[in-house]
Amino acid sequence: xxxxxxxxxxxxxxxxxxxxxWALAEPxxxxxxxxxxxxxxSSKDRWVDKNGMMNSSVGLEWYRKxxxxxxxxxxxxxxxxxxxxxxxxxxxxWGLEIHNAWLEYKFSQYLKIRGGHFDPSFGLExxxxxxxxxxxxxxxxxxxxxxxxxAQLRGxxxxxxxxxxxxxxxxxxxxxxxxxxxxxxxxxxxxxxNWQAGLxxxxxxxxxxxxxxxxxxNHLLSEDTITQERVGLDGQYLxxxxxxxxxxxxxxxxxxxxxxxxxxxxxxxxxxxxLELQLQYKSWISDLSNTSTNDGWLTFGAxxxxxxxxxxxxxxxxDFGMMDKKTEDRFVVQFYFLGA
Amino acid sequence: xxxIPVIALLILGLFAQAAYAAVGCSxxxxxxxxxxxxxxxxxxxxxxxxxxxxxxxxxxxEIEEKFQDKFEPVYESVDVPYAFYTVLKGKDAVGYIHxxxxxxxxxxxxxxxxxxxxxxIVDFYYQKMSSPEAGRxxxxxxxxxxKGLTLDGLMKGKFSISDPSVKSSxxxxxxxxxxxxxxxxxxxxxxxxx
Numbered sequence: 001x002x003x004x005x006x007x008x009x010x011x012x013x014x015x016x017x018x019x020x021x022w023a024l025a026e027p028x029x030x031x032x033x034x035x036x037x038x039x040x041x042s043s044k045d046r047w048v049d050k051n052g053m054m055n056s057s058v059g060l061e062w063y064r065k066x067x068x069x070x071x072x073x074x075x076x077x078x079x080x081x082x083x084x085x086x087x088x089x090x091x092x093x094w095g096l097e098i099h100n101a102w103l104e105y106k107f108s109q110y111l112k113i114r115g116g117h118f119d120p121s122f123g124l125e126x127x128x129x130x131x132x133x134x135x136x137x138x139x140x141x142x143x144x145x146x147x148x149x150x151a152q153l154r155g156x157x158x159x160x161x162x163x164x165x166x167x168x169x170x171x172x173x174x175x176x177x178x179x180x181x182x183x184x185x186x187x188x189x190x191x192x193x194n195w196q197a198g199l200x201x202x203x204x205x206x207x208x209x210x211x212x213x214x215x216x217x218n219h220l221l222s223e224d225t226i227t228q229e230r231v232g233l234d235g236q237y238l239x240x241x242x243x244x245x246x247x248x249x250x251x252x253x254x255x256x257x258x259x260x261x262x263x264x265x266x267x268x269x270x271x272x273x274x275l276e277l278q279l280q281y282k283s284w285i286s287d288l289s290n291t292s293t294n295d296g297w298l299t300f301g302a303x304x305x306x307x308x309x310x311x312x313x314x315x316x317x318x319d320f321g322m323m324d325k326k327t328e329d330r331f332v333v334q335f336y337f338l339g340a
Numbered sequence: 341x342x343x344i345p346v347i348a349l350l351i352l353g354l355f356a357q358a359a360y361a362a363v364g365c366s367x368x369x370x371x372x373x374x375x376x377x378x379x380x381x382x383x384x385x386x387x388x389x390x391x392x393x394x395x396x397x398x399x400x401x402e403i404e405e406k407f408q409d410k411f412e413p414v415y416e417s418v419d420v421p422y423a424f425y426t427v428l429k430g431k432d433a434v435g436y437i438h439x440x441x442x443x444x445x446x447x448x449x450x451x452x453x454x455x456x457x458x459x460x461i462v463d464f465y466y467q468k469m470s471s472p473e474a475g476r477x478x479x480x481x482x483x484x485x486x487k488g489l490t491l492d493g494l495m496k497g498k499f500s501i502s503d504p505s506v507k508s509s510x511x512x513x514x515x516x517x518x519x520x521x522x523x524x525x526x527x528x529x530x531x532x533x534x
Contacts, residue, residue, distance in 0.1 A: 030388055030421055069431045071383025109371030156372040192368030192467045194474055240472040241446040268447035268470065274414060308364075308420055339419070 029064030032340050034081065036132065040332030049086050051134050051315070051332045053212050057083035057097065061338070075104045079131065083212065095213030097172065099131060099147060110155040117149050121163040121184040122200040124234045124247045124262070127191055132336050134315040135301050138262045141284040142230065142249050144208055145171030148182055162187045169206040169225065173217035178225040180207050194238040202230035202251070226253050241268040257288040274305040278315075296320040309339030364415075365439040365450045366423035368467060374427055377454045377463045378435055383428045389529045391418040403528050406495070407520060415441050415448075416521075424530045433457065438526050439467060442518030445510040446470045451518040455526065459490045464519065471511050476504040491523040 036057045040048050049056045059081030066074035079099035086093065102116030119126040125139040125146050139146035150167030162185075169180035181204055188198030205225035211218035230251035237244045245264040252258065264280040278301035287293040301315040312335060319328040367373050374384045391400050400418050404410055411417070425437040439452040447470030454463040464486040466478050476482065482504040489499055494516070503512035 028387060065386045067385045071385045071428045106371070109375055156369050158372065158376070161369070190369060190372060194469065194478070238468065238470060238474070240474070241470055270446045273443055273447055305414065307414055308417055 028067060029062070029076075030340060032061045032063075032338050034059040034061060034079075034132075035335070035337040036081070037335040038332055040330060042328060042330040044326065044328040044330075045087070048330070048332065049084070051330075051334070052136060053140060054134075055083035055085045055095075055097075055212065057081035059097075061100075073106055075106075077102055085211075092211075092216075095211070095218075096215040097212045098214040108155075110157060112154050114152040114154065115150075117147050118152060118165070119146060120148055120167060120182055120202070121152065121154075121165040121186040122202045122230065123186075123198075123232045123249060124236075124245060126163065126186060127188065127196065127198065127234070127236070128245070132311075132338065133303075134313050134332060134334055135264065135278055135280050135299055138247055138249060138260050138282060138284070141282065141295075142232075142260055143182070143202070143228070144206055147172065149174050150182070156190065159190070160187055161190055169204050171207070171209050171218070172212050172214050173209065174214070175207070175217060175220070177207055177220070177223050178205065180205050180225045182206055182228075188234075195236070197235040198233070200230070200232040200234070200249075202228060202232070204228050228253055230258075241270050242266070243268075253286065256286065256290075258284075258286055259288055260284040276303045278302065309337055311336045364420040364422050365441045365452075365467070367425065367437065367439060367452065370425055370437070373452070374425060374437065377437065378427045378429075381427045381429055381434060384437075385426045385428065387424050387426070387530070388421040389424060390421050391529065394529050394532075399528065403524055407524055408495075409517065409520075412443060415443065422525055422529060424526065426530075427454075435462060436526055436530060438522055438530070440518055440522045440525065442514050442521070444470055444514045445508055446472070449511070449514065449518065451515065451522055453519060453522045453526075455523070459492075459523075461486050461489045461523075463487065469511075471505070471508050473505040473508045473511070476506075477508075477511060477515065479504065486519065491520070491527060494520050494523065 038049055038051050038054065038056050042048050059079065062078045064076050065072045077100045081097040081099065083095050083097050084093055098117055100118060102114050102118045104112050104114040106112045120143060123139060123142065124137040128137060130136050148167035148169065148171055150165055152163055152165040154163035164185045167182040168176055169182040170176065183204055184200065184202045186198050186200040189196050206228050207225055208221040209218045210221055228251065230249050232247060232249040234247035243266040246262060248261040250259050260283060262282045264278065267277045269275045269277065280299045283296045285294045297317055297319050299315055299317040301313065303311055303313045305311050314333045317330045321327040370384060374381055396418060400411060422438065426433050427435040427437060435454055435456045437452065437454045439450055442449050442451055449469050450467035452465050452467050453461055456462050464483050469477055471477060485501045493499055503509050505512060
């Protein structure tokens, strides 16, 4: 697909979808538009319009419950973004990112089956909404992506939740090479409590890719998969205005032992409750037998809610650059809108 | 950078229309909560409703008059979609569950209320509680005291429930405010009571 046709198609599709929000905004669901503008400065890349894997974008979310006389039985969610990366050349700067794109059928509270594009069942990512946030979980370093295509079983028992996923191991784009797959399982305490914890397992042959595009496909770094095995623990604790988050993952990438962890403190300012301050430290060691493979990121963030639909965020990140011996400081601001 | 204007145009188009907001407070796990509160239920139906859709500013003023308070402009605006759960036994409704966000002393709290068809509270709990004394508020000894209360009883102060906290009376008052708001919204947006 040429640059012009891809850009024109994505633009026209989004413009055409905006007026449809009224038609689709039924009582059983909602149709939201999204704008995500990022700008900042990096000591390594100078002026930037992205944060990590997140580009400036416009998009939409369509969420709907389907019900019959006996109640809800099907849920659908679609999150799509048209993103722009000014650092890429003209053929690669625009892309369509499909984030959530799933259908879930409910057999009972104990068993639901989901198909499409969604979070692997590992670590904090499935229980924390990071779709719009500057601070992300460990998923990008740990697995290489935070969503993948496949199927999932999940359910809720009185004292625990479980989910098990089998996915392609390809991340944003639909592709399969070298018998790739990703199998994940998480069991955790029920969500919606002030204290939550989870235990996760992962096994897979995972493709390494670069970029968040689904269409055109993102860049495949190698035709060969990396064999991954992991065990992970995650937890969250809300105490007054402070929310503590943490996760740790240990396992193997091919023959190398790997270890990663994340600690985060989110603090809602009691006197200005629209304002949340965040402090996060992430570490990833891609080979425990080689200390030069350690890397770490320290991030200070702030989020200010202007309205129910609009949030301003800012973050300063220091990349200790222990792996490539090059540190990086990055400051980004974000304007985020999600509303119908 | 020359392509930035294309994104700018898209965003202008996006803001040219009225904006609704992200969902106010939905149940984190409705399947578990519905079954726990209404063990005989066989299902539930979810609906998302805004004050804007059901009457806009005039309806908001009507609710505020009954509320004897003003809605907060950021978290209680007319475009907040409220998620209502109609609990079913077979095809018949046996109750309703609804949650609201409420500003507390230290941060937001999420107050979930379940009522039977008569309007009596059958269960109340905090889905989220930002307070160092959260344990005292979330304790069943406190929350169970609201069982049997109705909107009328709450509004007329026909209850004698004490503040469970030592230093967070603001959160007790916020809880009462949130409960009144919750039941008023069920009446106005789901049951269409005048």
